[in-house]
Amino acid sequence: MKTIKLSLVAAALSSLFAVPALAADVQIYGRAHLSVDSLDNGVDSGTNVSSNSSRLGFRAKTEIEGGLEAFVQIEQNIRFDEGAGSWASRDSFVGIRGNFGTVRLGQFDTPLKAVRGKVDMFGDRIGDIRNLTRTSTSGSTNANIGNVFDERYKNGVHYQTPKFGNFVFDIHYTPHNNAGATVDNVQESYSMALSYEVKGFYAAIAYETFEGQNGLDPNALRLGAYYDVTSDFRVSGMFQSASDVPGGDRNVYGVGASYKMGDYTLRSQYYVADDNDAADSGASMLVIGADRRLGKDLTLYVAYGITSNDDAAAFRVSAGGRDTQLAAVPGKDSSGLSLGVQYNF
Template identity: 35%
Template sequence: MMRKAAFASVCVAAMALPAAASAADIEVYGQAHLAASYLDNDEDYSAFNLSSNASRLGFRAGHDFLPNLRGLIQIEGQVDFDSNDSDYEVNSRDTFAGLTGDWGLLRVGRFDTPMKILRTRVDFFGNQLGDARNAIGGNSPGARSGFDSRFKNGIAYRTPSINGFTGEIHYSPETDSGSNAADSNDNDAWSASVTFRQGDLYAAAAYERWSFAEDEFEDGDGNTQQFEYDSREAFRLAAYYDLGPVRLAGLYQQAQDPDDDAYGFGVRWSLDSQWALKAQYYALDADDSDYDTNLIALGVDYQVVPELRLYLNYARISNDDEQGREPWTTASTLSGTGEVGHDPQGVALGMIYNF
């Protein structure tokens, strides 16, 4: 309740700011993303659900200190419109302070890594039923599974674009929940990328590495287990190309400790200024083939006005014997059912309102 009260206080304070109170440019923005879904886990569960999918409210401010020095601040928090009981924080999403100019962008705070940004550029079902993260996350326990996270305590520098190329490096001295870094920064992490944009082409490569001080975890049955690895790393390639109204996209990822390969491709065809068809396929080839999975997603988008989009999606995951992925759990208030070795699927009607 304290976190929710603090979030509400910030909202009220921001809306009460008079226009002339500061020389800074101030913006209030957000997204309401709601979906109605019918889900079936191919075992003992099928039901109609409502969910809030990465809905958020945020505040941005900027101030020009010098001709080539602009200060930036952003505070963004998740909002669960379906009245989910879980806590959320004012800074639960991209939250940072920074400086920018023609020399680049420097930020400090909690925000997406360069590795994560690559996937957001090519995932046609991001934050929706069929999100690629439901398939491509690795098989390590807990937070060691995937590479689509935000670094806590992060500092990042992004270069200006030079002949279409942009570089970024992002470091966190401490990714654990504690406020102080462990001895020797045993929980540090870093992520870096090189991006190329020219005309209809986007292409990028990223590398990310996490270190872990903890040597044990509690499994789903409440038993204490030992971690097999003290670090995890991955290399990722992503690209898209526009052929008129058709965008073709693809992603490849190679992870170590454990060794998982993930890959996928998708297509989005804009029929006109409002209607678009989309489809994608993603697969995880695990070190142990019993943990393989693949995802297929099909959808149609309708852009009612620039601020409002409706979509209808179908997604299905096929799991091998020991795998328990479901196509609806990532970036949603929907939870998994815990069944393994089945082929869950779902249909979702969603609304995304940006303001």
């Protein structure tokens, strides 16, 4: 990331309103993450180019009275593959931080989603854990269905405590996860997490619930952790228990590992989605890959993943942080071979 420090001095306004000049640190940053993928849903296959959570963002912060700091972020998805994008579609918020902690208002990831991001060995790539935690057996990714977590809720209010002995508590409230005003607070949601992090170790427990449809109030309990066995070898794992969701309760669990060898990193993970109320509705997902770093900002990688669906299941391998996905076919395995490039700036 490259920081551009701008002195926001408005001479004309200062003379008109007799206010002191303000100074802010402004940062422009982004990520270009694209891949060439051979995707197969067990019936059809094809070669695609996908832009994977590519973004352009702006951050600013200003020190104010009382030892406080005001900050803002505007971040949007950029479709490098199709020449499109959506303004402020990703984490976009304004907030204040100080000795009391941090408060934010806007649209941003929930604490439950943040846990998955810390332990996922293939975040935004083929084999992302969200292929199992976020997608219903019908293959839909509609948040209103209720079997969808790892969301970025609208109208969010978030409080994060200061660190207490390396513990941090987050709570996120959304009065209405939809556009426009509300008079009944339909789709009200809560998400919270308690995390512990020191160098080489991370562990967290999170809980999330929101008002769904058809009388259901989907909720999920999630546990996630990673541990650096050595400076080069990391193991990770996650468990999620989802309840009051269409089709019945479901558990998702698995482990991952990565090993660094100079500029190369080998990685793999294996996750399982148990059956819900329907027989043969589970799946397992295995993904392996290798990264090659070319400097601190550029990474090339290759990954292969396969999701093995039971007869009544239709989980993907290409969902989760990816703009190009291939729908799964019930009872058929979904697989993908991906060659990717990620450049951070």
